[in-house]
Amino acid sequence: MPLPEFLEPLNESGLGDEYLNANILQEAKDLPSLAKQLVDYNRMAGEQIRVPGKEATDEDWSGFVEKLNKKGVLSADPVKKASLKALGVPDSKDDYKLKPEEMPEGVQWDEDRASKWAEKFHELGVPASAAAEIMSFYTEGMADQGKETVLNAEQRERDIKAEFGPALDSELAKIMNVANQFGGEEMVGAMKTADVATLRMMSKIAKQFDVSGDGEFTSQGERKMLSPTEAQARLDEVNKKLMDASLPRAEKTRLQDEAVRYQYMMLGERPKPTMATSG
DSSP states (O other), X not given: OXXXXXXXXXXXXXXXXXXXXOHHHHTOOSHHHHHHHHHHHHHHHHTOOOOOOTTOOHHHHHHHHHHHXXXXXXXXXXXXXXXXXXXXOOSSGGGOOOSOSSOOTTOOOOHHHHHHHHHHHHHHTOOHHHHHHXXXXXXXXXXXXXXXXXXXXXXXXXXXXXHHGGGHHHHHHHHHHHHHHHXXXXXXXXXXXXXXXXXXXXXXXXXXXXXXXXXXXXXXXXXXXXXXXXXXXXXXXXXXXXXXXXXXXXXXXXXXXXXXXXXXXXXXXXXXXXXXXXX
């Protein structure tokens, strides 16, 4: 079908028939009316409300429902109460049945969070069936995220084993102990989830400073429990260091924390978090 006369130059533009035969071009009366149609279409497309994807957060879903409410798709206006009931909006937030009949593997149902969702659904006038569909979609997304996290953790474990081989436990113990020397327990905690490149760097640092794997931390980043005799010896060493009046304040605080931990161990008790390490 031929284009209107004012659009005939488009025949030489290289556009395919799927564009040239489009109704919006074929039925255009003149350039101003065509421009208006295109602008209106673009504005309408920009105002479309998209359903959040599987990786959407609680905030994404709340925003989605609020947009529906602003568009008049949903409403909590008392004047429309009868209409809402006809649409399937329950009388109370407690009447929502949000938990899927079959929970995806690896996802734990959070009743407190579900209650907050139900409160928001009822506030915005979301039908019970729609709320159930939204929560089903949400839990499936949580399951997918959980699987990805597990896969990443498994890959990390394989990479670490390939990097350090038979010396894995020994190297990790050295890494944990050099991390403790430079950054205390906070840095030790970071090593528990660090990537291979970071662990490789820390291993090199441990070698450079001749750090032994026979320190206070295990290869898993857990503090070793010393015998009372060992704890007494470590406490004596710490007390000698604390006698140095030129110690920086941060180092003095760290040593004082160590002294407290060794005192607990001397009593046969596992050390409790100190002010500097309790986060």
